[in-house]
Amino acid sequence: MTDFDEQEFEAFVAATHDLFTAMRRNRGRLARTESNLSLSQLGLLDAVATHGPMLVGQIAGHAGVSGPSATRMLKQLEQNGVVVRQRSTQDERKVLVDLTDQGRDLVERQRNALRAGQRAHFAALSPEQRANFVDVLQQMATMIGQWSEFLIEDGTWPE
Structure with a gap:
């Protein structure tokens, strides 16, 4: 293990905390600005947009939220026409959640806005x-x- 100074380590810890905080805060702000969704809702939609139709438990795992929270948010998103639930063709006991066209548009707008900011900062380096x-x-x-x-x-x- 490399020797390091305790002050350097504390600066690393502070920078890591600042990074987490800034990423969470700014992604949440961007989500609300671009799509009027909470960060958690966007996480659910992003998981489905990336991986395709999934079970609620799978979506919750990818988004880092509890199953009951995912269920509640997905019900709300379904009422708003953002997601749709469908019975699995392989096993009718399972219900898959997929994005509607409106849901795909929301995710796409949010991703494009995030990429625009990333592109500007990347170009400055x-x-x-x-x-x-x-x-x-x-x-x-x-x-x-x-x-x-x-x-x-x-x-x-x-x-």
Whole structure:
């Protein structure tokens, strides 16, 4: 393990927290601005747009929300004409959720708005900064994915 200064580590922790907060806040603002949806609702729609028709439990897992919350939000989205429920052709006991044309349009508008902002910021970086930034973001995604492995079974961090 590489030696590091405690002050450097605290700066890393603060920067990581700031990154999470900024991403969540700004994606939520963009969702409301572009589609008038909550961040959680957008997460559900984004999962279906990416993976196709899915069961509610699968959608909830991809979106990072509980099953009951997903069910409640999907019912509301169905009433608003954004999603539709269909019986599975393979197993009639299963109900799949898919996007309507309106739902696809909402997701597409949100994705396009996000990409426009990303494109502007990416263009402002030098080629070297772009390569470094992508590398660091990929490392961060891997690290963040591994952090939950450090939790003890009861959800607490080891001493």
